[in-house]
Amino acid sequence: MDTALVIGGTRFIGRHLVEELLEHGYDVTLLNRGNHENPFESDDRVARVEGDRTNDSVLEAAATTVDPDAVFDCVAYYPKDVRAATGIFADCEAYVYISSGAAYGREDIPKREDETPLESCTSDQAVDDAYESYGNRKAEGDRAVVAAAERGTRAMSVRPPIVYGPHDYTERLDWWIDRVNRFDRVVVPGDGTNVWHRAYVEDVASALRIVAERGEAGEAYNVGDRRLVTLEEMGELIADRLGTDVEIVTAGARELAACDIALEDYVLYREYPHVLSTAKLAALGWESTSLEEAMERSVDSHLESDRDGSEHGPDRADEERVLGILDTV
Structure with missing residues (x-):
């Protein structure tokens, strides 16, 4: 894979992801509304397409003009966003969705991708913007990834817990x-x-790249401090x-x-x-930064x-x- 489209890409996880991709030789294009300062504005290695990711025609235009090998979805907060993106980018080599440890619906210690059940999601929760429904919406996005993989799309999820590190606007x-x-x-x-x-942000960025390159379609991968x-x-x-x-x-x-x-x-x-098990991600060759x-x-x-x-x-x-x-x- 040589080209990447990062949906988002200027604030926190996406910003570190762009740096990770550049370090590994990718040509990167950002897709966002331009509501936040772009730290890559003067970097000629990073192109940008302006638009609202919730507008399907914007995604369709990006699929045509950018023609990315890999798509990284940093700002998919609703299941419909994931369903739309996995359909529009179905022919890409990889689609990676940032889910969340909040998607898990049972308090296992640790929570494992293939064992711990996910939260349910009602039709009302799927369109809700409340903090209380965040995990439900992320879980439904995970199920959309699995459905896309069953249709032949190489779609995968990465599930971090709370993320920390430089440029963390949550403070x-x-x-x-x-x-x-x-x-x-x-x-x-x-x-x-x-x-x-917790998950250090640079480790989340490397996990996203590694999953795109080595992950299996329809699979989810936890990421967090080892x-x-x-x-x-x-x-x-x-x-x-x-x-x-x-x-x-x-x-x-x-x-x-x-x-x-x-x-x-x-x-x-x-x-x-x-606590999330990170063994599945580590098996792909991912390593975490020392605390x-x-x-x-x-x-x-x-x-x-x-x-x-x-x-x-x-x-x-x-x-x-x-x-x-x-x-x-």
Whole structure:
């Protein structure tokens, strides 16, 4: 494969995917509306087609004018988007859909592609834009990929959990980096052993390319850090990169509630462990970045930006009250 069409491609996962494809010799074309700054605007290796991916005629025009070998769908949020794209790009060598670990419908540890069932999706959920139906819609997109493969299209899915790394506009990890960078005592909800699988963004990008090149039609592949860490350990990794000492103070539901904080107010906290098996992807030759290196790049990117994650998490003043309660115990 020599040519790639990236639907999206300018913000986070898509941006790293374009860089991954360029490093491996692909000619890349972006398809997007142009609502966000294009970091590849001055790069003559990257062409761009403007248009709304939800308009089938735009996809049809791209299929004709770009004639890509591989299509990477970074912004398919509704099942109808996947059904349309797999039909329009049916003759391409590969169509890769970014699904989500949220597509899984049962709390297995770990969740495996060929064993753990997916969420169901009603007709109302399929067109809903609420956060609560996100996993349902992604799961239905996965089923559209399987259906396309049964029709002869080489379509595949990649399922990441929460993705982190440079250029992460969600600022979820930035909230924690900011806390560790500014305070010598950081509150962690629960007992510190919470596990929510995460995926470093460059590893997601390499997974997308590898699945396009080596994956099997109709298959889904989980991607995530090969070594998982607890929320407390994540704070320590951040502190190590910042070169600072931090005291991780765990706080239970009772102490937090006394200061008007809920466990769920903390970004990246999940009560029940969310773990994806990545063995299937690793069997294709994919490897993940070491956690130390991934955190180094993430922290450095944070320090070079104005991101602080301030829209997430509880107020520091409320946390200071929690610390005061814990200090008296």
